[in-house]
Amino acid sequence: MRVQIQTVIESLIAPVGRLDQTVDTLKFGHPDTEVTGIVTAFMPTQYVIEQAKARGANLIVAHEGAFFSHHDDTAFLHKDPIYEEKRQVLEASGIALFRFHDYYHRYKPDGVTEGLIQSLNWLSFVKEHHAASSVLHIPTETVSGLVEHVKKCLDIPYVRVVGELGLECSKIGLLAGYRGGAQNVLPLFAKEQLDLVIYGEGPEWETPEYVRDAVYQGKHKALIVLGHAESEEPGMKLLADRLTSRYPDIPVHYIKERPIFQIG
Structure with missing residues (x-):
């Protein structure tokens, strides 16, 4: 056809x-x-x-x-x-x-966020989807364990972390792309009583500094920053799968770029 x-x-x-x-x-x-x-x-x-x-x-x-x-x-x-x-x-x-x-x-849920959650094998842990974020309740794991899980699932060489690597987490907020600003993340931390937020990108002087002060105060908070592309590429892979199902006679390819930054 x-x-x-x-x-x-x-x-x-x-x-x-x-x-x-x-x-x-x-x-x-x-x-x-x-x-x-x-x-x-x-x-x-x-x-x-x-x-x-x-x-x-x-x-x-x-x-x-x-x-x-x-x-x-x-x-x-x-x-x-x-x-x-x-x-x-x-x-x-x-x-x-x-x-x-x-x-x-x-899309409902956000197609980009859905792709990220699927790639992390966390679809069964979703508690609630919001317009710009999703809340998940996962089996308890340390920040360091989650870092390794994220890197393996997303096939990325590194992430950035604020907080104690040994902190045990179960309540997670996930925000794909450029949604890591304070106005998105801080109310989510408070309302959902989150242990950890994972996002793609955001101003470094906002949410990371909030988490730094929270840790200094002895509160159990942590942040993992994936990178903008790293958080949104899975959504485009999901889209390729959907287009393949929709148009089986048309070749569909997802092309993943190499990481844009290197660790110097």
Whole structure:
């Protein structure tokens, strides 16, 4: 069965309904083009674009923007050589690019968070889903044990930790992506009486400093910071699995990038 790019897009936004304001639009390509293959990725890096082309895919569904701006603003990149080369590579490839950020975060539960929980093998431990977070009650484990579990399940080389590694935890708050700011996390710590919060990214002078003071006061609190990509990539892998089931005749590939940071 022939499937057009717009058909795939409509299927992705259907669980939410069309939003009046969103960054989720078709950035490159034509909606009437027949889909020959789909790639899902957290970030449409130049590597991902080239891998999509090598696999014969002509549609990339990416969570974040291609050109280093959440709102896909490129005016400030005029004549920037890195931007120009990447744009030319994308245009020459003939690959369509659809941004899938706002809709996916509005799935119930949040599709990105669901992918993270699934990758951590914690689906059975979910107590409650909120709009920007999930609360889990897991079998008691130390922070150090959870660090090793997270690294193994997500296939990542490191995380960052605030708090005592020997602290035993069972009540966990999980926030994917850039949701680690104080306004999201601190009320969650208090309301849910959490031992530990795990998030992707957030201002370092907010939640980490709160946890530092909590530890100094003798309170049992800890924080694990995964990294933005590391917390959201599992959601895009989950999306690839769903698209494979929905379109069994179309090759679907999830492409995971290498960690962006190195430990110096």
